[in-house]
Amino acid sequence: KTSFKIAVLPGDGIGPEVVNESTKILNAIGEVFNYTFEFTYGLMGAEAIFKTGNPLPEETLQICKEADAVLFGAIGDPSFDHNPDAKVRPEQGLLKLRKELGLFANIRPLKTYSSLIDKSPLKKEIIEGADIQIFRELVSGIYFGEKFTDEEAGYAYDICKYYRDEIAPIVHMAFQEAQKRRKKLTLIDKANVLDTSRLWRKVCKEIAQEYPDVELDFMFVDNAAMQLILNPKQFDVIVTENMFGDIISDEASVIGGSIGLLPSASIGNENALFEPIHGSYPQAKGKGIANPVASVLSTAMMLDYLGLGQAAEKLRQSVEYAIENKYVTMDLNAEQHYSTGEVGSFIADYI
Amino acid sequence: KTSFKIAVLPGDGIGPEVVNESTKILNAIGEVFNYTFEFTYGLMGAEAIFKTGNPLPEETLQICKEADAVLFGAIGDPSFDHNPDAKVRPEQGLLKLRKELGLFANIRPLKTYSSLIDKSPLKKEIIEGADIQIFRELVSGIYFGEKFTDEEAGYAYDICKYYRDEIAPIVHMAFQEAQKRRKKLTLIDKANVLDTSRLWRKVCKEIAQEYPDVELDFMFVDNAAMQLILNPKQFDVIVTENMFGDIISDEASVIGGSIGLLPSASIGNENALFEPIHGSYPQAKGKGIANPVASVLSTAMMLDYLGLGQAAEKLRQSVEYAIENKYVTMDLNAEQHYSTGEVGSFIADYI
């Protein structure tokens, strides 16, 4: 297969700017490697609410379902964040898209770049060499559980529920990844308090039998929040439920000092979506200062997913070349910096 | 009032050792300031399970209810952590004690010590001068909600529920503390997804009317996990629900570089409990290497609570004197260090 349908959802804030560099670069890759990428654009997030009233219009969902992969920018808008009463919110679009496409595993690699190590808030000796892969369950748990508010009686609740079948697939994925790496898997949970966490522990222990070469250990989420800062090098692959994954993977994303560089993949049985870890960053919108690298590296994860490993490798090399040669945006080098478009074009040209 | 009944629950691991220094020091304070502290000891945690089968024996609960304040060490034992099927667990004792005593607010001050700033995993310029006070709701939310496991059907759930009445008291407390400090209060929640978080936001906004001199802002928990590392100085007082508080306050506890120094208070309408933030640290048990300072500073919080502000101040000064003069345990100075008991006696003598 040499021709691919890509659904492109630029979304809100700096989303459109960074995604634009990714499509630019995909075109360059197409030329060099003789692939065709056909882009179909869809509305999503606050942008979609403003234009259609719906954060995930039916048409967008269709485009995604028919595509080989989805390239996604970011969502979120301050006008919704400051209004707890808003019934329609950009986040609902993303949550619904994940659910509809069955994207049960959110994968975030955390690597450090030696030329950027001094950007980390952590001391060099603590962070240098850390290399973690986080698997976050993405379509179940408390974010998708039943929710209810009774204004009169003055209470609200959210239910966190997990079935074995919702736990097992991502645990298998994480074990398989650990086998390719340093063979250590850590489950993060709160099994000393929560029933769902105890179920996660059980399922992990059972599945561990099938991967005798991988060492499985367990860590309470409160302790994990500390250990990530104290000694991030102790981790290889992490697997965890939805909400813990949200918190822990965001915490992990800043310790390397370069959240603007971190990609993510959300994988299901039939679909996959690729997005930078950074959010919509509305303050930077339209200024040409957003760092496109996270989106570009998400594109590299997409190429891997599409079976285009060689192109993915080439793309990663190009990004590293740009970074090592300080062809970077303002966030990485205040003295001499380039615009979003310049960095994207530099990478595209190098390919 | 010059005579006080103190319930002492040493608990597990290094708990007994550090609490022992606290009572030693309270005796010294009693002599100097002419107070009487009457100690009544109770079993709690794994220790209590081994001896009575119950992590919180009825007798212990009674002792606590009759006391003016509770001094607590730590609980937790590896034999339970590694057994997800254990029906009786040390943590249940602590959770039940919090609930029974109505300790709805867990308060953790985070301060940095200039002589210890190089112990922080964060770079000096990021952490130096950070001064945060965290208010964690402690007796509701998902840790206390209905839990259920259906082995047959292969699922489990945990319910996070909040009533307005469970939110308002701690929010008032946090606003009042902010008034005495830099007048900034941050609510940490996940209001873009959870109903309970939206209820927290509403209640906070309403109560804010009564504290017009305090600036209230909101932060999503995933972002907060990042901001604590990127820029801890932006926080003054933080208020949050039980589980987010568990994670965020533990994360905050390590950024100063000295979790062995951090105290906490758990306050209710009629009772209060004081405990170090560090856990039972079973590996260090009985070795005389545990740092007693967190327990001692918890004791200072207890003195404040009992209305003995002058004694509390004197105790804090003594601790600072010990630290500045490097009269510390191994964790703070590997080259020259003193035992748990030596550090405790040094502080007691200084008083």
Ligand SMILES: CC(C)[C@H](C(=O)O)[C@@H](O)C(=O)O
């Ligand atoms: C926007 C929000 C619903 C989302 C989440 O929490 O899942 C985001 O924080 C993320 O991590 O992708």
Ligand SMILES: CC(C)[C@H](C(=O)O)[C@@H](O)C(=O)O
């Ligand atoms: C032991 C456990 C139940 C407890 C909690 O999570 O509340 C502990 O982690 C704490 O923070 O005091």
